[in-house]
Amino acid sequence: PVRPVLPPDIRARKGGVPLVVLTAYSTPVARLVDAHCDVVLVGDSVGMVIHGLPSTLGVTMEMMILHGRAVVRGAAKAMPVIDMPFGSYEESPEQAFRNASRLMAETGAPSVKLEGGVHMAETIAFLTARGVPVMAHVGLTPQAVNTLGGYKVVGRDAEAAKVMADAKAVEAAGAFSVVLEKVPMGLAGNITKALTIPTIGIGAGKDCDGQVLVVDDMLGLFTDFRPKFVKRYAELGKTADDAIAAYAAEVRSGTFPAEEHSFPDALPPSKAVKS
Ligand code: KIV
Numbered sequence: 048p049v050r051p052v053l054p055p056d057i058r059a060r061k062g063g064v065p066l067v068v069l070t071a072y073s074t075p076v077a078r079l080v081d082a083h084c085d086v087v088l089v090g091d092s093v094g095m096v097i098h099g100l101p102s103t104l105g106v107t108m109e110m111m112i113l114h115g116r117a118v119v120r121g122a123a124k125a126m127p128v129i130d131m132p133f134g135s136y137e138e139s140p141e142q143a144f145r146n147a148s149r150l151m152a153e154t155g156a157p158s159v160k161l162e163g164g165v166h167m168a169e170t171i172a173f174l175t176a177r178g179v180p181v182m183a184h185v186g187l188t189p190q191a192v193n194t195l196g197g198y199k200v201v202g203r204d205a206e207a208a209k210v211m212a213d214a215k216a217v218e219a220a221g222a223f224s225v226v227l228e229k230v231p232m233g234l235a236g237n238i239t240k241a242l243t244i245p246t247i248g249i250g251a252g253k254d255c256d257g258q259v260l261v262v263d264d265m266l267g268l269f270t271d272f273r274p275k276f277v278k279r280y281a282e283l284g285k286t287a288d289d290a291i292a293a294y295a296a297e298v299r300s301g302t303f304p305a306e307e308h309s310f311p312d313a314l315p316p317s318k319a320v321k322s
């Protein structure tokens with residue numbers, strides 16, 4: 048099934064109006080994102096913001112498929128991208144193709160995302176040549192939190208050349224775009240100028256070709272911690288807390304449910320048709 052927006056359309060947006068990307072993990076949120084965004088990312092951040100995992104390392108193919116299917120159902124226009132979970136692609140290009148093709152076949156998404164630069168270039172080329180469009184992800188790659196030693200900025204000083212090399216390698220391998228996470232803004236701007244594919248920043252400053260945030264972060268629904276790069280556009284966690292507290296108080300005081308939420312034992316004759 049061909050979708051209205053495909054990876055070549057996203058690639059062609061290089062240097063134009065910034066690409067707008069948000070994550071989603073469910074059909075109703077995907078519908079909201081779809082109305083305003085170019086790309087909807089089923090991030091493996093789902094493990095942390097929806098499933099309460101301490102990192103993205105415990106995310107499975109099954110989780111990505113279930114959430115991916117829900118999001119694809121809600122995304123009529125925005126292009127879905129599904130994250131490949133930790134352990135599903137690093138071993139070999141063949142393993143990556145097996146799992147990427149399964150993600151695409153079982154969700155209907157037209158592309159996947161995976162983390163890594165120079166060392167994943169061979170895999171990105173293998174996938175791209177076989178019908179799997181790849182969004183790459185360099186800089187801070189959260190699946191590597193244990194080797195990186197935390198969620199620190201990646202690419203200051205001598206490390207800058209390595210991030211630039213990673214970005215150039217994924218472009219040469221055929222990635223249709225690349226996420227730059229927690230990269231200093233000058234470096235992100237230099238990478239954006241050096242590449243012909245769109246860069247999509249998260250904590251990478253304004254000089255990228257697009258921006259992405261985790262939807263639960265920007266809505267104020269996930270509040271366990273708050274990276275500097277998150278701007279809260281709403282406080283839905285606070286709104287939900289107020290609503291749940293009001294419900295609890297009304298149930299305990301007997302004010303909910305009221306008559307309007309209840310069903311009479313006998314209907315008046317005029318309303319009998321509406322039962
Ligand atoms: O998993 C995720 O949500 C991501 C974005 C933050 C880029 O990879």
Ligand code: NA
Nearest residue numbers: 090091092130
């Ligand atoms: Na991710």
